Amino acid sequence: DTEVTQTPKHLVMGMTNKKSLKCEQHMGHRAMYWYKQKAKKPPELMFVYSYEKLSINESVPSRFSPECPNSSLLNLHLHALQPEDSALYLCASSQVESNYGYTFGSGTRLTVV
């Protein structure tokens, strides 16, 4: 299995909702990442987990809460989002000190209304 699977593919949520994005990989990768990508912009790093521990938080607002319950799963919990948080959210994984770059998931297209 050489894929990173993200669910759901599309999500529309209100500003008072709580939702979660899920990411799963079975490649034995021990580093996992959340990126946010706005239209026509490069991906922006949000969080890095290394060996299931949060190693980088790029000053992301607390309405985004990551969780890594085990080495194969990564969640992003969403609460009280703003319309400007609408974006493509990409999960990626890699070996911890890999030379081979990331494997990206197909993304979740999030719309906040």
Place this chain on the structure above:
Amino acid sequence: ELKVEQNPLFLSMQEGKNYTIYCNYSTTSDRLYWYRQDPGKSLESLFVLLSNGAVKQEGRLMASLDTKARLSTLHITAAVHDLSATYFCAVDIGNFNKFYFGSGTKLNVKP
């Protein structure tokens, strides 16, 4: 803070032509990656360049890395419409698995 600059940002070219996309970065690194992204889709890994002078080729695309000049190029030979996409370079300076992405080059190949 590492800066990664790509140029051009937009590239419109005819099928059959050649062109080069440039990726400059501001600090020492010997690991550079090229990704392709189709509209609304995820990023697909194209090339991994891990040393000075590295050259990789796949089909009509060829990527190279000059770590002394802090420059990578993505050369397109005899472009075809299917190559239309946005191309990103990304630099890894070994800082806790943190990539720095360039701004992307949107390539449009016209039939």
